[in-house]
Amino acid sequence: MEATEVRAIRTQVPARLDRLPWSRFHWRIVIGLGAVWILDGLEVTIVGAIASRMTERGSGIDLTAADIGTAAAIYVAGACLGALIFGQLTDRYGRKKLFMITLMIYVIATVLTALAFAPWYLFLFRFLTGMGIGGEYAAINSAIDELIPARNRGQVDLAINGSYWLGSAIGSVAALALLSTALFPMHVGWRLAFGIGGVLGVAIMLVRRNVPESPRWLFIHGREEEAERIVDQIEAEVRQETGKELAPPGASITIRQRDVIPFREIARVAMQRYPRRAILGLALFIGQAFLYNAVTFDLGTILSGFFGVASGAVPYFMAIFALGNFLGPLLLGRLFDTVGRIPMISGTYFVSAGLTALIAVLFMNGSLTTASFMTLVALTFFFASAGASSAYLTVSEVFPMETRALAISLFFAVGTAIGGITGPALFGQFIHSGNPSLVALGFFIGAAAMALGGVAELAFGVRAEQQSLENIAMPLTAEEAEADPAQQAVLVRAGREAGLSEEGRRQLHERDERIQLRSARRRDWERSGLRRFRPGPGNSFYSPGMAATTGTTSRYAAMADRDRDQEIEDLARAADQQGPVSRDKLEQVVGGRWWGPGRFGAALREAVREGVIKRFSDDKYGPADDNRSS
Incomplete structure (x- = not known):
């Protein structure tokens, strides 16, 4: 085709x-x-x-x-x-x-x-x-x-x-x-x-x-105006439901219609x-x-x-x-x-x-x-x-x-x-x-x-556990552009830092380092001792009847890590401002219900594990430096 x-x-x-x-x-x-x-x-x-x-x-x-x-x-x-x-x-x-x-x-x-x-x-x-x-x-x-x-x-x-x-x-x-x-x-x-x-x-x-039709499919196939209109409608519905303004979107991308393979x-x-x-x-x-x-x-x-x-x-x-x-x-x-x-x-x-x-x-x-x-x-x-x-x-x-x-x-x-x-x-x-x-x-x-x-x-077999998909099989287009990998990395970094002040660039670097350390700690924690044998779905739970198209996984892995980092930072900030509060109150303050199914609980558990916030009782959390007893 x-x-x-x-x-x-x-x-x-x-x-x-x-x-x-x-x-x-x-x-x-x-x-x-x-x-x-x-x-x-x-x-x-x-x-x-x-x-x-x-x-x-x-x-x-x-x-x-x-x-x-x-x-x-x-x-x-x-x-x-x-x-x-x-x-x-x-x-x-x-x-x-x-x-x-x-x-x-x-x-x-x-x-x-x-x-x-x-x-x-x-x-x-x-x-x-x-x-x-x-x-x-x-x-x-x-x-x-x-x-x-x-x-x-x-x-x-x-x-x-x-x-x-x-x-x-x-x-x-x-x-x-x-x-x-x-x-x-x-x-x-x-x-x-x-x-x-x-x-x-x-x-x-x-x-x-x-x-609606997928806006991503629409703009890739030359119908960008329709894609923008659909996203406008979705955003208006979400604003009305949440009663809040949406956060600014991230970086834009340049695309060209892809061929059908x-x-x-x-x-x-x-x-x-x-x-x-x-x-x-x-x-x-x-x-x-x-x-x-x-x-x-x-x-x-x-x-x-x-x-x-x-x-x-x-x-x-x-x-x-x-x-x-x-x-x-x-x-x-x-x-x-x-x-x-x-x-x-x-x-x-x-x-x-x-x-x-x-x-x-x-x-x-x-x-x-x-x-x-x-x-x-x-x-x-x-x-x-x-x-x-x-x-x-x-x-x-x-x-x-x-x-x-x-x-x-x-x-x-x-x-x-x-x-x-x-x-x-x-x-x-x-x-x-x-x-x-x-x-x-x-x-x-x-x-x-x-x-x-x-x-x-x-x-x-391929040792693919906890590896980026690009490390397991490099994209064909990336291989074509691999003449100077170091220069590519510099260009990516420069694109992200474009228009930022010196303080903004410093914060970006600190965030990246924090995310890398946090991700590494999470992987080490999951794979340490008898914990590695804990039951649970992990990342490998697929239906045997289903041809799962998981091609987007690694492309969004870094974005998911950044979102989790922001959620934990929001929890720490709210705990510092509110003092010891109930779990429900903390969720209300940070807007955890809008994070998605299960995300607030997961971020809260990780924040406690890292010592970013402190758990005082089954239903009370507060700042990590608060020394009051439960």
Whole structure:
């Protein structure tokens, strides 16, 4: 695809968006755009839970276990193709236009799936539903990253990505009611399950109508006047809500419309310049995609066909499955940042491979009960979920900025096409055979795929923990301008200091040094002693169903550090002025509610840890030099 060249312009739009306080506008972004992951988790889980009902006599559709596996494979194929096609279109025609179109495709296709009467009809509309979900990933991630302020972006991304499993849990509970023959006839309940996805999609669409086009996309594509007008409207809304004037925006930037990078260029960069990383990305994606999609879509039919679980009881087990998947990255995520990427990624892949092999052996021997089978499955995916999350994280980290977003789509599509399509299709055939040895073979293949991912991480893994993305993979444009790095650094510094007085330059230097020391202390504190093994999401919590576009992470890391430094300084100043006050009073004085979800608490804890302010009791804080007792 070719992009139309436009003139270079100078704009403050990014700085104006990033300095906005948290407001109802940002909650609309989170709800209108981020809710798609809840919808995705609900969609995948509810279909897995109702799958066994669709194979029963009287369901209104003549399907076999093999057909269920084929439908799952076709859904994944649609998601892969949707990510590739709509990823390109999103970059060309805009975020809003595409995230409305992809959601509309999803809504129409999933509602029409509810009317399925034959396997071919189900396959067709499952494919179109998958295309809609796959297209959502590219459009939504881009819009969220470009509209959420820099200081909140990481936390918001983590929370949204984790909501995939919230949707999964909701889907399991909803399936209980839909599969109850006391409430709905056998041929109605599973149809309503698909219809619910469509209804929720319409509700999300109504919220999305009020989400504007990304101003960043607009000014990059030559529509700077429209971008400025949208930002003016957002600022007016925020001023009215907060009742305060906004802080001055930061520095302006000069931009020129960027070309759309075709997939063949991404593949060339990946294979010629980073062949080891390309192998790593494919191995991680194929391994997790095979195991994940095979088990997620076919778990219900395994339980019904081999353990005699009634179709109406399957959702209980799907809820257990979802819980294991949610807790894995939530509790292990911090270790990817403290213990390190290579040991944790390879470890989660190897452990899940070993547990999958154990399931295969016990399944083949007939040694498993329903309870022991589900216990092992939940434990396996506790580790596999963290490993699958790290596959998306790895690909987002190890390639240059210019290729990152589409590289994720490419690896997602290729890896998922190889592993995610063959997994459900193969498992479905094995389950349909009724032969436990063949099902065990499917688990052995899944274990081997995960083990190969672990081997690839040991051989080609990158020590990316707590590293700038530019240090991991230098941007292509930066390499072109690297003739004199020292001169580039001087120019950057001169640009920042232009127009400042001598006192202003001194304060800028002091702030930079303070931020560097504060960031270093935070990293050392997090990685010291047994603290490095604390559970928590860290920076590695990604949804296994999601092609996360995290290309903006390092670009805004320094801005986030500056914001945190300013928040801590504001807390120290308020404590000095107010004396010992309650936490609520301190938050009111500094305007902490406008910092964003969780930021006030995090800044307060760090200020206390550094000794900038003093904690007198559970709910009282004051200046660090105040010696009164609690």
